[in-house]
Amino acid sequence: MTRPLYVIKVGSATLDRETVHKEIADVVTRGARVLLVAGGATGIERHYAAIGRPVPTLRLTGGDVVRYCPPEEMDHLVDAYERVTLPAVAHGLRALGLKAFTAVAARNGLVVGRANRPLKAVSAEGRPIVVRDHRAGVPAEADTEALNALLDAYDVVCLSPPVADRDGGAALNVDADVLAAVLAVALDADHLRLVTGTAGLLTDPADPDSTLTDAYPGDGARYAGGRMRQKVRAAEIALEGSGADVAITGPHTMSEASGWTRFWRTRGPADDLDLLTHAVCVPSVSGDEAELASCLAEWCRGRGIEARIDAAGNLVASRGTGSRRLLLLGHLDTVPHRWPAEWRDGELWGRGSVDAKGSLAAFLEVLADADVPEDDQLVVVGAVEEEISSSKGAFHVRDHYPADAVVIGEPSGSQKLTLGYFGLFKLAVTASVPTGHSAGLDAVSAPDRLTRVLGEIRASVLAEAPEALSAVIDIKCERGRERDRAHGILNFRVPPGADLDALRTAALQHAGDGVDIEVLRATPGHQGGRSGPLAKAFTRAFAAAGIKPRFVVKKGTSDMNTLATTWHDVPMVAYGPGDSVLDHTDEERIGGEEYRAARALLAAAVDRWFALPEGSRR
Known part of the structure; x- marks a missing residue:
């Protein structure tokens, strides 16, 4: 898993x-990397008091x-x-056991800036003056190579003004909030938090409870005064230059979601597309789902829906307390390589947007609007780690939420x-050979041996499951x-009904003589029929919509496969908006009308399933 980057600005x-x-x-x-930017107003006052020097203004x-x-x-x-x-x-x-590196940003040119223009000020006598020697500026460039090396070596890297x-x-004194924003842009941070003394x-x-929950470009300036103006400026710098999830949080904390102002770079074309838009704007690569889970949980609570984050990190939201449960299981995580979300045409x-926040947002909106009967329960789970082999969230669902x-x-x-x-x-699969020169007579390198054995394994497995699809998805080599040694990951997509024990035997027979084989995952395929009650509920909803x-x-896999390993008699289907051909591509996008159509169809199918008489839902 990739390690997400947080840039967190905290005042003294x-x-x-x-x-x-x-x-x-x-x-x-x-598991995150953390770049902390420390403000210094309080520390500066203490230092100047200690040396008996007035702070010039x-x-x-x-x-x-x-x-x-x-x-x-x-x-x-x-x-x-x-x-x-x-x-x-x-x-x-x-004191908390963290390895920390601290430095002013000017040291070794970690951050450089450009000086501001001369200041127009007022003298002690009240006359207008121009001050040309004021060493203040704005951060402009960061040594990203050095900073990334530090972030990999330490738990927390802490920088402060001034910059070179x-x-x-x-050196140039700079605003610490703006410094944090510039660093977030330069390092392509996933999350930027500007911690303040107020509730966002x-x-x-005059009202400490008047938090602006959501702000779009240009909104914040209407409410910001004093030092808050720089925080809003910093938030908008980050929005304009990066795909980071940006929030001003407080008072003096990041843990109270009610004290957050989240900044969004794009607004949905209509109110009913806001949840989808916000979900796509919050980065959530596998292993970094916590912020999206928290954001969606707050959305649920704001609508009176019970919502929590479970021990696996899954979002769990529900309505109703009956014994009959319909589960809508989506996932929070995405594959890597994100970009700033935007609406276009x-x-x-x-x-x-397609895989699969569109589905999860639709699930939550259907949950909010559904008429859940007294004896029933509708549960939405946003699972973690669906996009990687662990399927941590789905296994937790399988074992805890029948x-x-x-x-x-x-x-x-x-x-x-x-x-x-x-x-x-x-x-x-790992193939190894004695170290030697590749120009030797009849020399066989580790990659040679790996290539040969991968072909042999592939042939043996496909002989047992001819309809399976196979691909080598990773190869690494190391000299000893x-x-x-040469290491390879060989993937097979196997049809429902394939004998996994036979596939295991077919593969492992090639181990030995410098070849090691480990089965990383053996999840069976699963297929339900059209005649089950859940499929029929959808079929009738389709028919009603014409x-x-x-x-x-x-041919791919999903969390359905994980549940099906033990849920043998539970009806399951998969449904959601978007073109799956766009999954994992740089062309990933979802149409607003497509999303609305799927949301409406899902709502109708859920209503029809709840309307089925007792005993006919399986």
Whole structure:
């Protein structure tokens, strides 16, 4: 799994509170890389007080008062960070067992910036003046190679202002929020958090409960005053330049979702497409589903739906308390390589729009609107790690959430119903040979041996399952002092009914003599019929909508396969909007009308299933 990157900006007043260090540790525990940007206002005041030096200020023509930073003052500013703020950060993180690297961003040119224009200010006598020696600027470039190396080596990398001047001279003081945003853009961060002392961006500064929940480009400036203006500016810099999920959080915390203002780069063409849009805007590559799960859980709670995150990290939302349960199982995660989501000509472009956030968003909206009978229960689960072999979320569902029928959320198109999937037989094969020169007589390299044995395994397995599809999906080589090794991953998509024990025997017979074979996954295919009660509920919903559906069995696998390993008599189908041909491609997109059509059809099918009499749902 790829490790997501969080850029978290925390002011010195918040850093004084131990809770934020624990929250950062929790992010690290989830497997993320963390770049912390530390503000220094409190630390600067303490340092200047300790050395008996007044903090110089300037009054601008607009009335604002700013810290004055002539060249001779910059050494004191750097000392404030290096002697007060950064050591305190390092101490707090190391107390929690984290490896932390701290530095001002100017050191070794980690971040360089450009100086601002001369300032128009007001003298002590009230006369307008132009200040030309104020060492302030904006961050412009980051040494991404060095920063990525540090992020790989440490649990937390913490930077603070000032930055180096790209034109030489003394360092430049910069706004820490803007520094965080520029770093998020440069490093293609997945998440940017700007932690503040209020509950996000307030629409009424006098009302601490007036949090603006959602902000789109241009919205925040209407409410931001004082220091909050820079946070809004930073949020919009990140929105414009990256695909990061951006939020201003507080007060002094990232853990209270009610105190978040989330910033969205694109607005749905209509209100009924907002949930879909927001889901696609939050990155959630396998292993990084927590933020999307939290966002969707808040959406549910705002509509009176019981929602929680379970021990596996799955989103679980439900209505009704009856004993008969219909499960709508989608997944939160996507494959890697995302880009900023956007609507174009009625289509939402973005990673996961088809596979399979469209399905999950439709599930949640159907849950919100469904008329759930008293004796029934409708449950939506957004599972983690569907896109990787672990299928962690689906296994947890299989073992903890029994159901009477299941709809899997995968794209089949609004006019198709998927009745089943091929299974997965996945092998790790390692071939090794004594180390030697490849130019030797009759020399056989490790890749040679691997290539040969992969072909032999493939032939043996396909002899047992002629309809299976096979592909080598990864090859790596390594040189050793005594032996060279080549590693390959061989995937088979096997049809429902294939004998996995026979496939295992066919593959493992090729082990030995420098060949090691490990079965990574052996999940059977599964196929249901058209005549079951769940399939009929969909068929009748199609008919009522005037649609003649196509019924398909897909060559890929889904969480249906995982459930079917033990849920032998539970009716299951897969349904969801979008063209599956676009899965995992840079062309991934979903049409608004396609999404609406699938959502309406799903709602009708759910209603019809609930209307079935007791005893006829399996």
